[in-house]
Amino acid sequence: MTRRPKVPGRSTIIDVAEEADVSRQTVSRVVANHPRVAPETRLRVKDAIEKLAYRPNRMARALVTRMSLTFGFATVDMQDLHFGDTCAGMQAAAREHGYYLVVTELDTNDNGGMGTLETLLTLGVDGVAIFPSLLDDKTLEQFAATSGCPVVVIGRESKIPNIVSIAMDETAAAELVVDHLVEGGKKRIGVLMNEMFPEVVHGRYVALQRAIEHHTGVESPPVEAGHPKIDEGRTAARVLLEKNPDIDAVVAFNDIMAMGTLLACGDLGLRVPRDIAVVGYDGIPFGAVANPPLTTIVQDSIGMADAAFMALLTCLKDGSPPDGEVLLWQPELLVRASTGLASPRT
């Protein structure tokens, strides 16, 4: 009766040991399912655990084992369905392997998200996945170098030392989109980009620009940027369309902005897809309910999430930090009504 449970209701391994009249270590063995415990003892310990509602303290355990069996997942906007897919995928993969995923939203006001990442590390995670990051390559590289754990960045193609990058092949995606539009008879393609995530946007923009030049000969397509929300997308799209009345197709950074574009078209009396085609990226479920349903670039979020998890796990097992590997995923074009009739594709 010498112990004083400062936090009532939370019992420790010693409480259980006393209750079952064994040592800490024996309780520890029972919890870990260690074979060298007499069946009768095991039963007594299990009863004590049940009786005291004992839950092992993961922090104390992590302190001595130097492994928390926990990964961190940091995203800029938890409400973005696109990230949600990947997050769910990672969570599933983690669970399957006995890991726990701690999800957090990056506070971009706190040093561009770095503050949140630092806090994530202090939590003792064994690895970190970031999707996407607003930080530039150099900052990320330095973060990874001093983090003391493997780091994976999703959604950005750039090759960064100490980091595994997992991204969609933007060149292939742009090719799919532009080829589809041109085959559908569109000639003057406008681009609606995202004013956030400069690193991600840059890759996507450059890829689109190249594909457009390749397919239509136009060197710098009309472009406008806005916040990745429906209303802001609508506003930006209206500007784009008013500045460039000859546009007959808009490629938007994501489905959200594409839906804003649909509204903007309505505002200006343009009919989709007859007067103008609209394409988005991500393949969020709402795209199917848009008016008209949205043609979009789909990526295998679950596959990418799995790969992200396995990359972290592999680095941990090997004990070697990532070395700037880039895993590229092939996109698919999901053709719906916003770009007219489906065109035959190989």
Add this chain to the structure above:
Amino acid sequence: MTRRPKVPGRSTIIDVAEEADVSRQTVSRVVANHPRVAPETRLRVKDAIEKLAYRPNRMARALVTRMSLTFGFATVDMQDLHFGDTCAGMQAAAREHGYYLVVTELDTNDNGGMGTLETLLTLGVDGVAIFPSLLDDKTLEQFAATSGCPVVVIGRESKIPNIVSIAMDETAAAELVVDHLVEGGKKRIGVLMNEMFPEVVHGRYVALQRAIEHHTGVESPPVEAGHPKIDEGRTAARVLLEKNPDIDAVVAFNDIMAMGTLLACGDLGLRVPRDIAVVGYDGIPFGAVANPPLTTIVQDSIGMADAAFMALLTCLKDGSPPDGEVLLWQPELLVRASTGLASPRT
């Protein structure tokens, strides 16, 4: 040089102490911004921290202080935008008060979510918010009793010992919806419920049933249930409408299912709102882009999130467990085209 950093790159308070030639405690004081440190020493320590990229180990700290400054937020579906709002709100509130929010998705296959909650506790969180929970009141009560930390349940009106409940006033919401429909001339109201979250659904259903009876005299309105996804909502809505051809209004459990209902109406050649009105709950942004834009019940997610956070914090400060308090929030009706013209409201 006696220390061996088993995890290279992660340095401890002792490394910093040696580097700055002071004791652990002095480093600790600098980190905690304690006033009693000589300016010159403080500087030296800060340099050492910077140089070694030292990050205090939150787990070790929590072990001795018995406070992790961390709350857990558990949700059934992270992709549900409605939960996302609340989650973001809690995260903001947490940050403001120096707390960190660990977000996790409940694995309903693992003992109905209880497994995930247990793991959350082993992480050492100081409090838990659940939104929503699939667990029944009794299980929740027992969980809270043995958790050793305050527990808040969001989105359910039930009064549970040891728990603070934060919920929307379902009776008021149902009244708003039904009154609006009836004022718009609708007479035969169907209900589309969610086959998940039985506890939440029950409250909402009963409230709607009462309001419908009160306003139209119909005792048990036609009802169908489905999964809270667009496609499943569409299917269930179609069944509802085919079984009850005289329905002139559908109240759906949430906006997602309401959007499914819009599609079902399209399938059956019904025009919204002329032939049939549709109402949802939650006020997700996509509702505004639906065709037609969706009338919906809006709740103050941020306010509820703040309240949830403050409830946890207060319990912690007072050291008293929650005692079955229920905080009720007033809903608002956001009238859009899916129910016809806006009717004047007080």
Add this chain to the structure above:
DNA sequence: CATTGTAGAGTGAACGTTCACATGGTGTCA
């Protein structure tokens, strides 16, 4: 019978931190 092996259980130390207290030095005031 002495030796060896082994199953079952226990013990001290360590993980990285903070708390409560101790220490030594400097300044102030009677």
Add this chain to the structure above:
DNA sequence: TGACACCATGTGAACGTTCACTCTACAATG
């Protein structure tokens, strides 16, 4: 000059675990 206060800093213990040992009892072996 002594008494005291106070400032800057250091030390041992503790938080709840697990690891690497050690210990005891008993069975098997020669």
